Amino acid sequence: MRAIAYFKQNDIHFSSDLPEPRIGADDEVLIDVSWCGVCGTDLHEYLDGPIFMPKDGETNPLSGKQLPQPLGHEFSGVVAEVGPKVTKVKVGDHVVVEASLGCLDTHRWPKTRLSCTQDKPCGACRKGFTNCCEHNGFTGLGVVGGAFAEKVVAGERHCIKVSPDLPLDVAALVEPLSVSWHALRSAGFQKGMTACILGAGPIGLTTIAALKGAGAKKIVVSELAQIRRDFAQSIGAEVFDPTAHGTNAAEVLKKMSGDDDGFDFAFDCSGVKATFDMGLAFTTFHGVCVNVAIWGHKPVDYYPMLVTCKEKILTGSIGYTTLDFESVVNALQNGDIPLDDCKKLISGKYTLEDGWEKGFMQLMHHKDKCIKILLTPNNHGELKSAK
Template structure:
């Protein structure tokens, strides 16, 4: 079968590899769609980061580069391995793409996403969604309702990141949230926040993404930082108080500074983006305002609630899909667009069937 294989910095190849089978306790999935994630872009430009360098196999998967990429995936069940009796062939599913040790119980551990040596399917081995098929442990396979389209379902994984950020913020209905950056994670975080009844203000330089945020109703106020003082605008919108919570989704230092400044005293900042370099932080401002700053990685126990939001129509994911391509267009149509023309796109999906 065909798959996108990551060899190293700026070296991704579409190759023929062996087709997987469903081993005991596994589910074989025919991939329908897989999203290109910001993490994939970081690996391409600056990696290896999450992928295990050649000669340094991952301690759980035992794999090293090259590995198959892709962790934002949806598909249908093609086969069930021995012992899997609660799913059906043909059923629509999404994958919670974790690689964790067998002795970590994801049902009882509240932070299995922080367990030792944790990594992701599609980054540290065990197949990936940028391929025709993938075999996944049953515990990471989540069924979805028949009425949910598979292209939209591919966005449930990044939507779960936004859900985890919402939980970490402690935000509640009626609060005002300030989001730095309306890329895919920022937009999907906004969608979660609106579903739970928050007022959402965001800053974003891309006019397309600002328009998309307002058109879809996931943002109440989309600010252009090149035209207005976004901190002053947030304060105006909150009668001078400041935002209750803020979400950093850019890995850009000036945005981090704006979020700190725009938060109210005793507010909370959640850092969602992956930083490939050290950030500078105005610690004095944090101390004097008694801010809480927390980071998140991935999700834990978020997929069921996130899937429910989509199934019940509280979050509409279709407007965020701005491109669909095949594996052969992964670099020129996918990565190049998101790296060099990211103001023109939100989420690009890849299908092995195109």
């Protein structure tokens, strides 16, 4: 089949003769891919990898699978075939797939090197925190082939049915939206609260959409780049340029909350010391600072009394669960997350054949101008119908 695959370090390219995936376990689902978004993680696999991908000649410990493998974990599609024990979806259903994999999936892969199973999972999976699985991996990132391909196989428990009325290009955004939704849910965000987002990259922007869907009273985005601020403003957030206020930036932001004491929540989607410090500074008493960003291996100086004296909470959020996917799908289908806002996040749509040059390379060289680029194998004429 046609796919954009990871072959080895610094070698990602389109191929027309990758093996087509097949259902192996009784609870697996074969999906005809409609759209798949290019993620920063995909870019990092090329620039800095292998990170999640197995090294050349090695196999993934969770699945026992080796390279080459198609990339792609933000996707939508149509069910093409189901295993004999599948009851959640049927052939022809439109679906999105929660891409994280772990202990509860090892029964699908006879060559797994892990001792954990559905019956004896790790502590995180046993307690329902599957996003924190000790052996966490992802579809399209080394465990099994992803959705920059004509077809992909997923476990039934990861498949979430979506309405035929929900455009499948927008449905491909459910994955990044779920990252943001999980950050809100895990940190305890409630309707009517205020929030400031630090950084207007793709996840910062999907956090705007998630906050709107959750009924935020006020949403402010702090971002250095004018083009990103303009984009955040276009989907309903107030914006702030921290460089225009120097050392007074946090105090000015506090006043933008509508309460001189500051925001209820800070969502750090940048992951640098300046945003870490600012979030602690502009949140209110009992405010919550949520780290959503993935940091490099560098510690930051942190004075605990900044949290203690105002009883603030400093927490983190990683990934998502199927519950977050289901919640985002419901929010899209009932209008809590506006479809028009989501459509604005899509910067371009291309075929797999053009995906490396027009997708990957464009994002690597013009990341400030591009938010989310979607690729399609054009199984059902998606690109033609999208024009």
